[in-house]
Amino acid sequence: MALSSTSLDTPVGLLTLVAGNDGLAAILWPDDPPSRVPLGPLADEPGHPVLLETERQLRAYFAGTLRVFTVPLAFRGTPFQKDVWEALLTIPFGETRSYAQIARQIGRPAAVRAVGAANGRNPISIIAPCHRVVGSTGALTGFAGGIAVKRRLLEFEREASLAPEPAPGG
Template sequence: MSYVFKWMDSPVGRLKLVAGDKGLAAILWPDDNPKRVPLGVLTEAADNPFLWQTEQELAEYFAGKRSVFTVPLDFNGTGFQKSVWQALLTIPFGETRSYGQIAVQLGKPSASRAVGAANGKNPISIIAPCHRVIGTNGKLTGFAGGLETKAHLLALEGHEDSRQSELF
């Protein structure tokens, strides 16, 4: 599969938007580990319709004018990873879930660590909202964009939790 990309400046840093033939394949962070979402060689294509739509929808999200995304998604991962990423899409705007709650939702209540690992490999951050997954104790846990970015995204969505401040 070949992928194309474009850059987008955002309030959380310069994002690399990546599309495949079927839709958006990745949103990568400025300091993203290239092994986290292996995509191979990418070609720049700012005029790709999936990338253009993603940029428009993200701009609306960051401006507080969008809570649901409609760009087609093209997840590339194992069957379990895809099931976790699909579960992320069910977390409503402004709400959070724990890794354990996602595991129960998937019918695998003892798989919270596996859910955490799949969450960490989520290629489509923000739109497949892995930032909405927190520890069972309510604290923010690992996030490819960094915990400050995770807290920023949750605050943008109106999620207020005083325990977030314990991180910094």
């Protein structure tokens, strides 16, 4: 199945959005090596309905009016990776979790390093908020978009979480 893609300029850089008929498959950073999220051939199709909805939701997120994404997701990975990525979706806007907390959440408390590796291969950055995962001491650790972008996203969410909750459907 061919995947459709488009680019979106955001406050954290130019992102490549990738979708199939089953949902959003990836949000890629400008310097992402192809091996981090292997996808195969991409067709430039900015009018794809999933891509249009992803653009709308990301714009609302960066405007501070959306805290929970509802775009359909189509994770492509191993069952373990999918468990980790699904756990990322439970981290509330403006909060963080440690790799150890995610490992416990998925029922694999000894798999902290494997959680870190899966987190690093998260194909749907920002929406599956791998930027909200930090070291056990609270230290910012690896992030595909870079540590500076991770810091910026976390600071943005902390500041936005102090504002009144946006209206539903934001």
